[in-house]
Amino acid sequence: MALICDHGEQRKDTKPGALHTLKATPETVHWGYFHPNIKPALYVKSGDLIQAEAITHHAGDAPELMMDEGVKAIWMGVKPEDRAPGVHIMTGPIHVEGAEPGDMLEVRYFKMVPRCNYGSNLAANWGHLYQEFGEKERVTIYELDPNANTAAALYAYDFEGKYLIPGTITHCPDCDKETALQGVRIPARPHLGTAGVAPAVDERVSTIPPGAHGGNIDNWRIGAGSTMYYPVQVKGGLFSIGDPHVSQGDGEISGTAIEASLDVFFQIIVRKDFKFPTPLLETDEHWIVHGFDEDLNKAMKNTAKDMLELLTDHQDLSANDAYSLMSVAADFGITQVVDGTQGIHAKIDRGIFPNKGSVKDPDS
Amino acid sequence: MALICDHGEQRKDTKPGALHTLKATPETVHWGYFHPNIKPALYVKSGDLIQAEAITHHAGDAPELMMDEGVKAIWMGVKPEDRAPGVHIMTGPIHVEGAEPGDMLEVRYFKMVPRCNYGSNLAANWGHLYQEFGEKERVTIYELDPNANTAAALYAYDFEGKYLIPGTITHCPDCDKETALQGVRIPARPHLGTAGVAPAVDERVSTIPPGAHGGNIDNWRIGAGSTMYYPVQVKGGLFSIGDPHVSQGDGEISGTAIEASLDVFFQIIVRKDFKFPTPLLETDEHWIVHGFDEDLNKAMKNTAKDMLELLTDHQDLSANDAYSLMSVAADFGITQVVDGTQGIHAKIDRGIFPNKGSVKDPDS
Structure with missing residues (x-):
């Protein structure tokens, strides 16, 4: 596994530290917001497992x-x-000893396991085609097959009114359950829609728009086996997770994914040897940068600049070389268009570099 | 292979007809434009090979x-x-017997083979980061390794002045050839940046902006093994190919791909049993729709509407079901942001449908 470092040095792996359990309870969640003053639900050291x-x-x-x-x-x-002011139930925050503004918080996601085998997709009032669907909201309930790692629709119903209160409890036992998407099986991609550190702002920050702190990025690649790097904004990092998804397409076009609770196992590491301005994702195959803006055209520009920075600062390419490489080998995608601040991501294959996106350990 | 049809019927395969050769010569190319009055370079029948x-x-x-x-x-x-008024050298047009406005022209791309093992990437004045690079144009020449199916940079040079005349001949034998992208090997994805039918407009139509007729879509998935469906605009279709690429990322961010001449082998079929409003791509794994606009936000909306139409009209899903499915299983990407009219595409995995995107042949 590559470990991004300044000057192309290979960092040694961080061995697992203590193992912590963080249950979601009314006392360990904050619903709809990030805030630097929330009392930590857990204190850990760099390298600990959660x-x-x-x-x-x-x-x-x-x-x-x-x-x-x-x-x-x-x-x-x-x-x-x-x-x-947001909608997501966030578990945490986790205070990481030694994390300071300017550091990166590296989060290695090892496992994401559904808590139960059901999830919900909402065609929401903030969905991309809400007007085209006559301003109707509709819920589709999906059942997961953990053996096949797929999801299939169980039933659907129109929601009367509007989803305005986070955590609305519907009463479809009293409504018509319609069959939906018969025979269609969707690949499961369990991931966290929202996760991130506390922004350095002395007020509640909505969980809805993504930003430099992470938050509601809604990239379905933020799943088991991937590593996220979040720029630390406040002392201790104050990392929280929420908005678990089982499947989502790039775009999240109806307004939500298949939303389903997940048990998440991860390692958290403070990085002082490496900086990046926005949340950076590493998978086995790719580096992925994220750009945001209310306007997709501007989000595109932001993403392009971040990919340029990744290639120049962390692959030691000249700007000229990086720009040419981006044009012929980096793929830009729509992360989501339904979180107010829209998202674009760009991925580049680590396998194209002679060192596979890292370099030989100088001490080995 | 799935063959899209109205009402979910499986169409029988079209056996190859006559084999034609179409060399590119001053008499068989039109440079920079589509026009319905160009004398056909070739007359074929539906099913013929070219x-x-x-x-x-x-x-x-x-x-x-x-x-x-x-x-x-x-x-x-x-x-x-x-x-x-455009820039691309288009070979054709090919008049297809029986093709009428309202039909679809199905083009099955079988092979795309580089004519020589070199290609060029330009950081162009129309590139996405032209301002950020101090309004400089730069050429990077790539060498292809046909055995490994990769490309690697051979040398690069700054271009003095501006690429304003299509087909500019540079004189880098007289300039400094700089080394570039040492050790980086880029996967080759040979494809056609521009191909399409003649628009029903009685004037030269620039090859630069993509549209319903096809044109400069710049989707790197339009390569060997894929099938494109173009809505016929004029009698005979008048199909042309050009703008061959060896590698391109989604976005084509510097303004061009690795541009390199290709020999292209394909079959062309008139379809009267099936309609779609925009160019539709079928690969072994995916259906892919394309949306266009100068504004990415509008291109996104156009693409979402087309994906909805594909799923309702050609997979017989209800609109409600299709919208939910799009949100959880369709991936939207940036095709390119450098052709004036920008492009977004959306792909959906054919394997998620019970019939793998087609149905059993009713006659079998």
């Missing part, structure tokens, strides 16, 4: 399938008026 | 490597003032 629960704010779409006692306790324990 | 030459308009970037006698003859035979 087994944590990420709870979907759409569990109320099919409470009989998606809510257990732990989930219900959060709905009961967090008042609707305290679920603001 | 072995044709697609010539890069960037052969002048390294004439000692990228020009042979046939290419030189085109540069000598087509006056610079007749290379307008």
